[in-house]
């Protein structure tokens with residue numbers, strides 16, 4: 185059974201003891217907050233999801249804050265109704281690879297849409313009052329991190345839904361010491377939309393609208409069924425609809441409702457919906473410091489802004505807060521699962537010997553093959569796979585700075601196992617490809633900055649950790665390792681002792 189909304193997902197977590205309510209006062213203010221430290225504590229202890237009910241300095245005290253729902257691979261897998269991360273990835277990739285399984289959404293009347301319980305029209309919108317604000321670490325702005333952004337291609341009208349962070353300007357520290365205008369603070373929201381060529385799809389819509397001199401309507405649906413959040417974080421081909429893919433993942437259509445002020449549709453059970461319009465000249469402003477997913481603060485980032493035209497929300501709404509910081513962190517895992525699924529779906533189609541793809545929280549990419557040694561289809565097959573992975577579809581694998589290909593006896597989820605393969609199957613000069621003109625992960629501070637002010641190209645390292653038969657050897661030493669079945673047997677025999 186699919187989840188109807190975020191609330192049902194939280195109930196599921198509560199039922200299995202993976203969600204706790206916290207009444208302890210916790211500071212969420214700019215500069216003095218405790219939320220980054222809380223995120224680190226939970227990451228280090230594989231801690232549960234939390235609902236924070238007593239935030240100090242919170243502008244909307246009646247709105248509980250959802251915290252760390254996706255903080256482990258297992259909880260992230262539950263989005264797809266299984267506790268097993270591998271099964272979740274297989275489901276993600278199988279549905280992605282087969283659009284005949286996608287299910288179109290249905291439109292419901294606004295009377296059946298809880299997200300319309302409260303409607304705040306444009307003239308009354310005041311972001312400081314109507315949107316919850318929590319600050320993390322030394323970030324200058326407060327982020328809207330639970331939202332999926334909906335826009336339509338200004339030429340074709342084809343919809344896109346993407347997981348992008350947005351920020352408000354209210355009570356923010358300006359990175360250059362200036363201040364944001366009253367209008368910006370109360371009536372405008374900015375979106376992190378231009379991140380990493382080949383750009384996000386909302387970024388493509390914005391660029392097109394600007395070229396055509398047209399406004400671009402937008403809606404952010406916040407705290408939706410996590411299966412939609414996952415689908416929106418997946419790089420499906422441009423021109424295809426994430427709502428359909430999400431329907432396939434859920435096994436049932438999403439229920440959508442028309443927006444109040446823009447010609448867009450949003451999930452009827454969203455907690456909040458922020459509607460707005462980017463002006464044709466797409467004004468931008470800087471925000472900062474901005475904590476990023478590779479674990480550093482960007483002193484500033486430039487975000488395009490839209491004018492808010494309406495805010496709607498459920499009765500007794502909930503909000504979600506998270507930060508990107510030195511991995512791992514809560515939604516790290518939610519962002520990795522779609523990249524793994526995308527990569528697997530693309531590579532498996534081209535190379536049947538690809539068994540699994542794993543991306544670590546620090547974004548090392550590991551491709552596991554179902555064959556090794558003499559069973560490989562041809563000599564130097566591992567290097568062929570390295571090139572294929574850099575050339576895989578989507579935004580991310582092309583930015584793989586560290587990429588490793590391993591055989592079926594190496595556990596790609598276990599970095600120690602991967603390290604063992606590198607130590608015992610790799611000669612660095614012969615088995616490592618240094619690609620000097622790869623695409624940068626735009627947030628990598630070690631990559632040189634281009635004329636745009638951020639890195640676009642980077643050096644990359646591909647490690648072929650397969651067994652070099654027939655390339656170099658005719659036989660290889662046998663692995664000295666106990667059979668997992670025997671390990672289980674001995675563990676059962678000594679149960680209660682050790």
Ligand SMILES: Cc1cc2nc3c(=O)[nH]c(=O)nc-3n(C[C@H](O)[C@H](O)[C@H](O)COP(=O)(O)O)c2cc1C
Pocket residue numbers: 329344345346347348349350376377378379383384385386416417418419420515518519579
């Ligand atoms: C919680 C979360 C936040 C994200 N934030 C951003 C963001 O701010 N900007 C961005 O370009 N991508 C962000 N991503 C990654 C995109 O969602 C992902 O690349 C997706 O494929 C983009 O959709 P699109 O291909 O339709 O543009 C985020 C992913 C997650 C899970």
